[in-house]
Amino acid sequence: MRIRLRVWRQRGPDVPGKFEVYELEDVSPDWSFLEMLDVLNLRLVREGKEPIAFESDCREGICGTCGFMINGRAHGPLKGTTVCQLHMRHFSDGETITVEPFRARAFPVIRDLVVDRSALDAIMQEGGYISTNVGSAPDANSIPVSRWAASRAFDFATCIGCGACVAACPNGSASLFLGAKVSHLMLLPQGGPERKRRIRKMLIAMEALGFGGCSNTYACEAECPKEISVEAIARMYREAWRAMFSHSEE
Amino acid sequence: MRGPGFYSFVVYKLSAALTGLFLILFLVFHLYGNFYLLEGPMVYNWKARELLVNPLIRVVEVLLVIAFVVHIVSGVVLTARNWSGRGERYRYVFWQTAFFKRLMWLSGAVILLFLVVHLGTFTVPYRITGEVQDLYQAVAKAFANPWYTLFYVLAFVFLGFHLAHAWESAFQTLGVFHRVWTPVLRSIGYFLAVAIPLGYIFLALYMFFKANPEWLRALPFLSGVS
Amino acid sequence: MAGAGWETGSALWEEAREPLTNNKIPPGALPDKWTHYKNTVPLVSPANKRKFTVIVVGTGLAGASAAATLAQLGYQVVVFTYHDSPRRAHSIAAQGGINAAKNYQNDGDSVWRLFYDTIKGGDFRAREANVYRLAEISPQIIDYCVAIGVPFAREYGGLLANRSFGGVLVQRTFYARGQTGQQLLLGAYSQLMRWVHAGQVRLYPRHEMLDVVMIDGHARGVIVRDLRTGEIRRFAAHAVILATGGYGNIYFLSTNAKMSNATAIWRAYRRGAYFGNPSFVQVHPTAIPQASHYQSKLTLMSESLRNDGRIWVPKKKGDTRPPEEIPPEERWYFLEEWYPAYGNLVPRDIGARAIKKVCDMGYGLPPTGRAVYLDLRDAVERLGRETIEARYGNLFDMYERITGERPPDVPLRIYPAVHYTMGGLWVDYELMTTIPGLYALGEANFSDHGANRLGASALMQGLSDGYFIIPYTIGAYLSQFLREPLPDTEHRAFREAEEQVRARLEKLKSVGGKTPPDEFHMRLGKILWDYVGISRNAEGLKKALSEIRALRDEFWRDVRVLGDVQDFNQELEKANRISDFLELAELMTIDALHREESCGCHFREEYQTEEGEPLRRDDLFAYVAAWEYQGEGKPPRLHKEPLEFEAVKPTVRSYK
Incomplete structure (x- = not known):
């Protein structure tokens, strides 16, 4: 296959970036998108040109390290797929492909397609956990959890923290990310005792970190590589109302 | 972490959703009232007067003003927040979701403009200054103007877009999400988004053609019909 | 740094005279050892814990859980990860599940049985006391993970579900669909986040550890490079914990993550930590084979597919017919033929070897000759499509995403791939x-x-x-240093270590060759896969050794590292890791060469029975090979830690 790549090149957060165009011959349809970039980078290094910076790690769609925009879509055109699992057979011969970093106010560009997503960790630090110490846990079977609740909790817990939802959101909001974590924990009895405190702190943090709010466009759901439902966001609101109209301070 | 306040965007969202649902209710009642136009000036004016003297309407009016103000302020604040969350824009834009979902600010702005005109044309002269006594006459006069009618129709097209997203979005914001009922709600929303503006537009056109029967005859497929 | 000075013909290694016996195994009967240890280990008071700083490098399962637990105890914890976030480590990719001797299924499981299965599975080359402790702790892991919100699969009654896994006779595996590793890692990550928020952990993402700092023979800090800016920084502590994962990525093509590397443990080795059994590398039998001339990694297909899948190749060599046109009588179900008792469910090492063997015999699938079929069509007929889709649907999706073909109508093509390294720091x-x-x-x-x-x-x-071992054992060490202040990072040892790190990076940059680092990595991987892979022999290993040395020399002559040391520089990161792989590869090869027996993953062709089964030599090799670094260009020294089996008797593993 022949591919024409327009790739966003940017030295740093405060340096203006621009598109560079690369022509690739002999692209194998069996390559993943990242393998195509690997091969291009090998060529660039041999030519003495700075290779394109992008991040990836597991390359099997679970670690959440990779991710950028392909033709305006987070992780590219294929549903439920990260870029590392997106193969070139889904593009046509001679196609021009535009590659841009994930953009959002909370995700400053570090280099080319590498962005800083540490704001997601900062949200998690505010309450994306159950405060139980090692050593104090009761027997695992002492609290029954319905099969349904466990399965739904899993659906939300499957978030890989890649940031595609933020990148796809017209508002750069992390609502799906936050909602998924809150939903995962609220569905389990173990997550109950801290739920009000959790939602308050996480929501406040999300805004303080520069993420926008949710306007329910559901672009996040459409681009989430784990296909997490916007039910997570409805649940996030529900948790918020619950915390808002309650006196108890946890 | 110190934030801009107690989950501000969620508070604004709730305000927008609750006031929005209330305003949809208002739209339905208003439309119901408008249909008296079909009954002619006598009935219409009488009904309007009846409404005006109803003490309950005072309460509703106050609520309406509050709802509009809260809804508009929430919308403006949310839009500003959301734009700032976007940061740098994409060079290659792919519209992942329907345009009206992303352009609530635009449809909202058009509706606001319409609201101002509408208040200036009917509400204030009739309700407050008393310049207008014969409301039916005022309506007939306004819609005799093709530009006014066009503006009115366009405004309600935008209202349709606004509603198409608003209904579903409001329930999502209220935390209502159900595998079976959410799709049903969504359908109801789309129905309302078409039905409500269609009702208003129908009456606008009715009044317009009533005042300008020659335009009706000009319509090629209607030529020959009286 | 290059291998100069190691003349061919000179000894490849030296052997220490004394056996390595200081393994601190507590006294008492096997089941009592850990309890005895816990009862007698010195404790550090809460007031004193505050005064100790512990560095944790790596944020996978082990690192994140250790950091969170030490923080919980009150230690000051400093955590480094080269990832952008502590939730990325490759623990996340584990699919199948986690074992625990809970006996919730009432099928006769016990701590003892888990211990026995593990030590037998390891072909009697692990320490009894450690393995027993692992089995003993396993139930507590499940308790804790449930308490912090890991959504394990459950039965309708609300209690936990189990399944069985490769080659054991009980159901003791807990799982969260096919993403158990992810859920466990996110659990540990959530606890780490909790302690970061509490201020008890200082977290440094995008920081790669490049050296251990030694003061008076003790580890007292690390040198790290901030990958975002390229700045080299010093951090001091009272103890340093490396939880930096395995080095399977040395083969370039493996199921490991792209960034997985050996740098942290290799630099520790160079500072004097012994390296245990470096050649013990697990090859997983069922990965998706390489599809094109350039490929960056291999993806695993869960072992569970072998429960219902049958592995075969066409009986005719080079048969190019599509699989559905090959009638059953022309298929060779070689695993079922060779291992009638276990059939397709033989342990990983045996399955991987058998697949490689038929491919080497020329029966591999065209065009590459390096693939066999894993066929679920019989199972579809037997159990119905719905059942098979329910069990493996997500794996089929994954297979389809990568290959463009969707099982079970077409058989999966599989081939073994490097998966895990049992070896590591002693x-x-x-x-x-x-x-x-x-x-x-x-x-x-x-x-x-x-x-x-x-x-x-x-x-x-x-x-x-x-979660459960380091929080106890670290106290035994730290309690000796109650009055010791945190070392000053201006100490000579810190300055020197930083200088060495910087010099090495500058040297990489200054080679100024023409070849990208990745190409050396690919070539190294090929050498190791060919000679230090699934089956090994002395001749091949010697050849590998000379090729590795030649490649390393070439690397230091011809590598091209663009960009600056003091900047974000992914090429430099890679080159630096590859330079360490090039050294480790040699130690792996020497270890494989010295172990003249076949055991577990380590199959030496010279040591097999007449039926082609591995021949373990307990009289000579029932020990852990712990290698000591002797300095640049000097042969490593071999220390043998004898493995004494008091509770179990080593047997020949038979899966026939």
């Missing part, structure tokens, strides 16, 4: 390396899996090391 019972104050946890150490790891036990080991 540690004693306390998980401390031979450097005082330096610990190694999880896959980074060599400890519990012997010569072969059983499925669903890597997660168990990582979490047991982090």
Whole structure:
């Protein structure tokens, strides 16, 4: 296959970036998108040109390290797929492909397609956990959890923290990310005792970190590589109302 | 972490959703009232007067003003927040979701403009200054103007877009999400988004053609019909 | 740095006279050892814990759980990860599950049986006391993970579900669909986040550890490079924990993540930590084969597919007919033929070897000749499509995404791939390396899996090391230093270590050759796969040794590293890791060469029975090979830690 790549090149957060165009011959349809970039980078290094910076790690769609925009879509055109699992057979011969970093106010560009997503960790630090110490846990079977609740909790817990939802959101909001974590924990009895405190702190943090709010466009759901439902966001609101109209301070 | 306040965007969202649902209710009642136009000036004016003297309407009016103000302020604040969350824009834009979902600010702005005109044309002269006594006459006069009618129709097209997203979005914001009922709600929303503006537009056109029967005859497929 | 000075013909290694016996295994009967240890280990008071700083490198299962638990105890914890976030480590990719001796299924499981299965699975090349402790702790791991919100699969009654896994006779594996590793890692990550928020952990993402700093023979800090800016920084501590994972990525093509590397443990080795059994590398039988001339990694297809799948090749060599046109009588179900008792469910090492063998015999699938079929069509007929889709649908999706074909209508093509390294830094019972104050946890150490790891036990080991072992054992060391202040990072040792790190990076940059670092990595991987892979022989290993040395020389002559040391520079990161791989490869080869027996993953062709089964030589090789660095260009020194089996008797593993 022949591919024409327009790739966003940017030295740093405060340096203006621009598109560079690369022509690739002999692209194998069996390559993943990242393998195509690997091969291009090998060529660039041999030519003495700075290779394109992008991040990836597991390359099997679970670690959440990779991710950028392909033709305006987070992780590219294929549903439920990260870029590392997106193969070139889904593009046509001679196609021009535009590659841009994930953009959002909370995700400053570090280099080319590498962005800083540490704001997601900062949200998690505010309450994306159950405060139980090692050593104090009761027997695992002492609290029954319905099969349904466990399965739904899993659906939300499957978030890989890649940031595609933020990148796809017209508002750069992390609502799906936050909602998924809150939903995962609220569905389990173990997550109950801290739920009000959790939602308050996480929501406040999300805004303080520069993420926008949710306007329910559901672009996040459409681009989430784990296909997490916007039910997570409805649940996030529900948790918020619950915390808002309650006196108890946890 | 110190934030801009107690989950501000969620508070604004709730305000927008609750006031929005209330305003949809208002739209339905208003439309119901408008249909008296079909009954002619006598009935219409009488009904309007009846409404005006109803003490309950005072309460509703106050609520309406509050709802509009809260809804508009929430919308403006949310839009500003959301734009700032976007940061740098994409060079290659792919519209992942329907345009009206992303352009609530635009449809909202058009509706606001319409609201101002509408208040200036009917509400204030009739309700407050008393310049207008014969409301039916005022309506007939306004819609005799093709530009006014066009503006009115366009405004309600935008209202349709606004509603198409608003209904579903409001329930999502209220935390209502159900595998079976959410799709049903969504359908109801789309129905309302078409039905409500269609009702208003129908009456606008009715009044317009009533005042300008020659335009009706000009319509090629209607030529020959009286 | 290059291999100069190692003349061919000179000894490849030297042997220490004394056996390595200081493994700190507590006295008493096997089931009492850990209890005895806990009852007698010195404690550090809460007031004193505050005064100790512990560095944790790596945020996978072992690192994140260790950091969170030490923070909970009150230690000041400093955590480094080269990832952008502590939630990315490759623990996340584990699919199958985690073992625990809960006996919830009432099928006769016990701590003893889990212990026995693990030590037998490891082909009797692991330490009894460590493995028993692992089995003993396993139930607590499940309790804790449930308490912090890991959504394990459940039965309708609301209690936990189990399934069985490769080659064991009980159902003891807990799982969260096919993403158990992810859920466990996110659990540990959530606890880490909790302690970061509490201020008890200082977290440094995008920081790669490049050296251990030694003061008076103790590990007292690390040198790290901030990958975002390129700045080289010093951090001091009272103890350093390495939880940096395995080095399977040395083969370039492996199921490991792209960034997985050996740099942290290799630099520790160069500072004096012994390296245990470096050649013990697990090859997983069922990965998706390489599809094109350039490929960056291999993806695993869960072992569970072998429960219902049958593995075969066409009986005619080079048969190019599509699989559905090959009638059953023309298919060779070689595993079922060779191992009638276990059939397609033989352990990983045996399955991988058999697949390679038929491919080497010329029966591999065209066009590459390096693939066999894993066929679920019989199972579809027997159990119905719906059942098979329900069990494996997500794996079929994954297979389809990568290959463009969707099973079960077409058989999967599979081929073995490097998956896990049982070898790693040698540690004693306390998980401390031979450097005082330096610990190694999880896959980074060599400890519990012997010569072969059983499925669903890597997660168990990582979490047991982090949540339940290091919090106790580190106190034994720290309690000796109650009055010791945090070392000054202006200390000479810090300055020198930083200088060495900087010099090495500058040297990489200054080579100024023409070849990208990745190309050396690919070539190194090919050498190792060919000669230090699934089956090994002395001749091949010697050849590998000379090729590795030649490649390393070439690397230091011809590598091209663009960009600056003091900047974000992914090429430099890669080159630096590859330079360490090039050194480790040599040690792996020497270890494989010295172990003249076949055990677990380590199959030496010279040592097999007449039927082609591995021949273990317990009289000569029932020991852990712990290698000591002797300096640049000097042969490493071999220390043997004898493995004494008091509770179990080593038997020949038979799966026929």
